[in-house]
Amino acid sequence: MKLLVPLKQVPDSTMRIKVAPDGKSIVTEGITWSISPYDEYAVEMALEQKDADPSTTVSVVTVGPVRAKDALRAALAMGCDDGTFVTSDENAAPLVVARALAKFVEQKQPDLVLCGRQASDDDQGFVGPALATILGWPHVATVTKFAPADGGIEIWREVEGGHEVWKASGPALVTVQKSDKEPRYASLPGIMKAKKKELPELALSSLGVDAAAPKIEVVKMETPPQRGGGKILKAADGDAASVAAELVRLLRDEAKVL
Amino acid sequence: MKVWVIAESKLMAQKASELRRVSLELVAKATAFGDTELVDVRGPERYVAAPAVDALAKKAEADKPDLVLVGSTPSGRDLAASLAARLGWAYAGDCVDVRPGEGSVEVARTMYAGKVRATIRLSLPAVVAVRPNAFPLTKTPPTDFQAQTVAAEMAPQKLQFVRFEPTKEAKAGVPLAEARVIVSGGRGLRGPENWKLVEELAAALGAALGASRAVTDAGWRPNEEQVGQTGKTVAPDLYIAVGISGAIQHLAGMTQSKTIVAINKDPDADIFKVADYGVVADAFAFVPALTAEVKKAKAAA
Numbered sequence: 001m002k003l004l005v006p007l008k009q010v011p012d013s014t015m016r017i018k019v020a021p022d023g024k025s026i027v028t029e030g031i032t033w034s035i036s037p038y039d040e041y042a043v044e045m046a047l048e049q050k051d052a053d054p055s056t057t058v059s060v061v062t063v064g065p066v067r068a069k070d071a072l073r074a075a076l077a078m079g080c081d082d083g084t085f086v087t088s089d090e091n092a093a094p095l096v097v098a099r100a101l102a103k104f105v106e107q108k109q110p111d112l113v114l115c116g117r118q119a120s121d122d123d124q125g126f127v128g129p130a131l132a133t134i135l136g137w138p139h140v141a142t143v144t145k146f147a148p149a150d151g152g153i154e155i156w157r158e159v160e161g162g163h164e165v166w167k168a169s170g171p172a173l174v175t176v177q178k179s180d181k182e183p184r185y186a187s188l189p190g191i192m193k194a195k196k197k198e199l200p201e202l203a204l205s206s207l208g209v210d211a212a213a214p215k216i217e218v219v220k221m222e223t224p225p226q227r228g229g230g231k232i233l234k235a236a237d238g239d240a241a242s243v244a245a246e247l248v249r250l251l252r253d254e255a256k257v258l
Numbered sequence: 259m260k261v262w263v264i265a266e267s268k269l270m271a272q273k274a275s276e277l278r279r280v281s282l283e284l285v286a287k288a289t290a291f292g293d294t295e296l297v298d299v300r301g302p303e304r305y306v307a308a309p310a311v312d313a314l315a316k317k318a319e320a321d322k323p324d325l326v327l328v329g330s331t332p333s334g335r336d337l338a339a340s341l342a343a344r345l346g347w348a349y350a351g352d353c354v355d356v357r358p359g360e361g362s363v364e365v366a367r368t369m370y371a372g373k374v375r376a377t378i379r380l381s382l383p384a385v386v387a388v389r390p391n392a393f394p395l396t397k398t399p400p401t402d403f404q405a406q407t408v409a410a411e412m413a414p415q416k417l418q419f420v421r422f423e424p425t426k427e428a429k430a431g432v433p434l435a436e437a438r439v440i441v442s443g444g445r446g447l448r449g450p451e452n453w454k455l456v457e458e459l460a461a462a463l464g465a466a467l468g469a470s471r472a473v474t475d476a477g478w479r480p481n482e483e484q485v486g487q488t489g490k491t492v493a494p495d496l497y498i499a500v501g502i503s504g505a506i507q508h509l510a511g512m513t514q515s516k517t518i519v520a521i522n523k524d525p526d527a528d529i530f531k532v533a534d535y536g537v538v539a540d541a542f543a544f545v546p547a548l549t550a551e552v553k554k555a556k557a558a559a
Contacts, residue, residue: 017373130343138417141336162424214348215381227532235539240547248551255517257496
């Protein structure tokens with residue numbers, strides 16, 4: 001089975017994010033960049049299939065600025081077979097990114113494309129569904145598992161109260177909610193191997209995709225107001241009931257949420 | 259301005275005949291912008307993008323709405339993004355406010371997993387997914403709108419529904435993303451066998467259950483209950499965190515809540531930095547007392 005994971009490099013989830021003086025972007029100085037967490041789940045999900053069936057190939061691709069190459073290397077170090085780097089400006093329009101990925105998918109012809117549910121920078125969740133729509137492929141959202149089945153692929157979609165199981169009979173795309181296991185760490189041999197691998201580079205502009213896209217412009221960014229200065233109640237042994245009564249009174253009369 | 263609201267009823271699996279609250283919230287808001295149409299997609303019982311997108315795109319190209327509003331539920335977001343891509347229209351997901359202007363619309367939404375609040379301007383026409391609870395429901399239901407249905411047909415063979423596998427812990431309750439009150443449990447509860455504690459408090463409050471990532475990763479609770487960066491971003495009126503230390507990824511998913519209560523026995527836990535009311539206490543002693551007091555207050559109301 002041929003699997004393809006398009007991934008994006010974003011600020012690591014442990015980073016505190018500061019808004020830049022222009023009020024429209026973030027401070028990138030001092031940021032550690034990582035594979036977006038949902039994309040990392042997608043990589044893990046693909047690699048679990050490779051563990052189960054070693055004939056599986058897992059390819060990764062990213063569209064991004066120079067720094068994004070590290071994300072591809074990280075995915076190769078986890079055990080992916082090959083990576084392709086599509087170089088672009090820092091803020092390529094999501095629709096153009098999806099068109100570029102569609103060109104690449106048509107060339108590569110994978111059986112299944114696994115995208116993270118959303119990238120943890122713009123949090124839009126646009127490129128996965130857009131890629132499927134452009135390709136005319138069926139897709140299933142918020143997926144937690146897939147498995148080859150007779151004449152196709154079975155796909156588990158997380159919904160309220162459980163999972164829907166779908167079956168794709170041809171190539172399909174999934175947006176990944178979570179993998180079965182936590183994303184694996186790169187092994188030392190994996191890192192050494194990844195270092196030696198060629199990473200073919202393509203310029204986004206060389207793919208011949210339509211560069212026109214609707215205007216989506218950041219007008220303002222701000223960090224949410226600091227919370228805190230809350231009331232602290234201490235419930236020592238034996239007075240739980242009176243503290244609970246006081247909390248209920250505050251929630252009802254002061255916060256007015258009961 | 260011509261506004262469409264996509265009805266989410268056929269998009270949900272279990273209660274196909276019921277319109278979601280978020281659809282009503284959006285209709286009420288949209289009628290303030292202009293001519294509003296509630297568009298209901300009739301077709302496959304379970305949501306899948308392609309048939310709904312095909313039907314809606316065809317209709318949108320003919321009717322030319324300026325703005326399409328969709329509830330930002332898991333299915334709604336997927337539909338909105340797919341529809342925008344198909345039409346080549348601007349898109350924004352998970353918005354908490356929508357302000358139409360001349361030839362454009364401004365939306366408020368979070369970025370960087372909830373760590374940044376942003377105002378985004380989209381060219382029109384646009385598809386915007388709006389979070390449940392972003393707009394208050396009007397006391398009298400809106401009547402100043404048209405309703406129409408479009409028929410979606412499932413393309414045979416490409417993708418087929420096979421079966422539904424229920425989660426054993428799942429309770430028929432309020433969906434997490436739409437809940438006004440959430441009670442979340444963390445590792446401080448020591449094990450899945452102790453969940454009765456938070457379940458009883460949630461039942462007394464009419465709340466949905468949430469969990470920290472540590473808890474879902476350990477398999478104590480289903481993934482769908484996870485609140486935080488790789489789970490759900492929530493903003494209820496009241497969020498009660500029980501035995502949750504408050505990792506930055508968890509905080510990113512719940513700091514937009516109106517009122518936050520933290521119950522933790524470690525006075526230095528980070529969760530207290532975002533709490534409006536912090537209770538430094540052993541959850542096993544305090545939560546049953548709180549449940550009892552909530553019941554008392556509800557009975558007296």
